[in-house]
Amino acid sequence: MVRANDESVSKLDTELRRGAVVLAVLSQLRTAQYGYSLRQALAQRGMPIEEGTLYPLLRRLEEQGLLASDWRISDGPPRRYYTLNPNGTKIFADLTANWHALVETMNRLLD
Amino acid sequence: MDANAIIEDYVNNVAAKLPGRLRNDIGLELRTLLTDQLRSAAEEAGRAADAEMALEVLRQFGRPDEVASRYVTPGFELIEPGYAPTFVKLAAACVAIQWAITLPLVFYSRMTFPDWWLHWGFSAFAWVGALVIWFAVGSWNRRRAAGAQGSGASLLNLVFWLPGGGEWRPGEPQAAERRAARNAAPLGAVLTVFFIAPAWILGHLLPAGTNTSWAVYDAHFQGALLPPLIALMVVRLLLQAAVTVNARWRAPTETIRFGLRLVFVALLFWVVFAWHIFAFAFTDAVFKAWLLIFLLVNSIQMIVWMRRASIQVRVPKHLAPPK
Numbered sequence: 505m506v507r508a509n510d511e512s513v514s515k516l517d518t519e520l521r522r523g524a525v526v527l528a529v530l531s532q533l534r535t536a537q538y539g540y541s542l543r544q545a546l547a548q549r550g551m552p553i554e555e556g557t558l559y560p561l562l563r564r565l566e567e568q569g570l571l572a573s574d575w576r577i578s579d580g581p582p583r584r585y586y587t588l589n590p591n592g593t594k595i596f597a598d599l600t601a602n603w604h605a606l607v608e609t610m611n612r613l614l615d
Numbered sequence: 616m617d618a619n620a621i622i623e624d625y626v627n628n629v630a631a632k633l634p635g636r637l638r639n640d641i642g643l644e645l646r647t648l649l650t651d652q653l654r655s656a657a658e659e660a661g662r663a664a665d666a667e668m669a670l671e672v673l674r675q676f677g678r679p680d681e682v683a684s685r686y687v688t689p690g691f692e693l694i695e696p697g698y699a700p701t702f703v704k705l706a707a708a709c710v711a712i713q714w715a716i717t718l719p720l721v722f723y724s725r726m727t728f729p730d731w732w733l734h735w736g737f738s739a740f741a742w743v744g745a746l747v748i749w750f751a752v753g754s755w756n757r758r759r760a761a762g763a764q765g766s767g768a769s770l771l772n773l774v775f776w777l778p779g780g781g782e783w784r785p786g787e788p789q790a791a792e793r794r795a796a797r798n799a800a801p802l803g804a805v806l807t808v809f810f811i812a813p814a815w816i817l818g819h820l821l822p823a824g825t826n827t828s829w830a831v832y833d834a835h836f837q838g839a840l841l842p843p844l845i846a847l848m849v850v851r852l853l854l855q856a857a858v859t860v861n862a863r864w865r866a867p868t869e870t871i872r873f874g875l876r877l878v879f880v881a882l883l884f885w886v887v888f889a890w891h892i893f894a895f896a897f898t899d900a901v902f903k904a905w906l907l908i909f910l911l912v913n914s915i916q917m918i919v920w921m922r923r924a925s926i927q928v929r930v931p932k933h934l935a936p937p938k
Contacts, residue, residue: 538647539644539647539648539651540647540651554675555652555675555676556675556676556677556681556682556685557685559644559645559648560685560686563641563686564688581646581647581650582643582647583644583647584644584647
C-alpha cells in the first residue's frame, strides 16, 4: 500500500512538473545555451529534466517559432545553441504572468 | 566495443528512424549531447569513460525508437484513442462473424480446411483494413469539422456513418444524422424516380440505339414488389419533406421514421435473398452486392439507434429521494 502510494505520488508529481517544464526551459534561454549546459543550469536550480525529454523539447519549441538556434564551435565539438527569439520572448513574458497568477490562485486554494 | 563506438551506434540507430531532412542535424547534435553526458558521468565516477558507463547514459536517454519519436512532431491519429475500444470490438466481431458463417463449409461441404483458410479464413482480416479506412476517414472528418461551425454533418457522415466533429448541440448526434439525411434527400428523390423504370430512363438519357436491356426488371419482381417498395420510398421522402418544412422532429415522427426504415430494410433483405430483381443475371448480382452493403450499413445504424435510445442515466435506488 505504501509502495502504491509512493508510485501514485511520483506519477502525480511528474504530471505536476510537466506543465512547468516549458516555462522553466524558456526562463533559462534568455541567454544562449546548448542542450547539456541548459540541463545543468536547470538541475542546479532544482529543476532536473531527463535529457531524453529536454533535447527533443528544444527542437519542438524551435519548430513552434519560440527559439532561434545556431551551431557554434568553441572548445570541443560543434554545439547547437538555443535562445529565445522575439516571439519566444513575448510568449515567455505572457507565460510568466500566467504562472504568477496561477501560483497566487493555488496559494489561496492551498492555505 | 568502446564507449564512443556505442554512442555512435546509438546515434545512427536514432538517425535511421528520423525523417531525412532532420536526420543529420539531429544526429550531429545528439552525438555531441551524449558525448557531453558521458564525459560528465566519467568525471562524477572519477575514471575514464567505458562501455558500461556509456550504456548507462544511453539507458537513461531511452530506446532509439522512443527518442526518435520524441523529436518528430506528432502526426494525426488514424484511430483516435476514444474510438480504439470500438474499433477492436468491431474488428473482432467482423472476423468472428465471417469465420462463424463460413467455417461450417468445412464440415458440411467438400471444402477442406486449407481451402477454407485461403478463401474465407484469411480474407476475414480484410475487414480490419476496411475498418481502419473507415475510422481514418472519421478521424479526418472530425479534424476537418473541428474548426468549422456546426456539427460537421455532411453526406460523408451519412455515407460513412460518422459522428460529426465541431461544436456539440442539444440533440446531437441524432440531430446531425437527421441533417445529413435531409442533405441526402434530393439524391433519394432522384434515385426513387430512377428506380421506377431504370431501363426506360436510361433509354432516354443514353444515345439512341444503346442497349438497355441489362437494366430491365425481372417481370415477377416488377409486378409484385416494385410498387410497394417505390411507395415506401415515396412515403419516406414525404415524411422527410414534411419534417423539413416544419423544421423540427418530434418523438412520434422519429418513431415513424424508424419504423418505415425497419420495414424498408427488412423488405429489401427479403428481396435480396428470395427474389430476382433484374432479368439480366449479371446486373442482378452486382446490384444485389451493392444493396447488401447498403442494408448492412443501415442495419448497423438501426442497432446503434436502438441502443442509444435505450441508454438513460438513472439514479440508483439507494440514491433516490424518499417518496
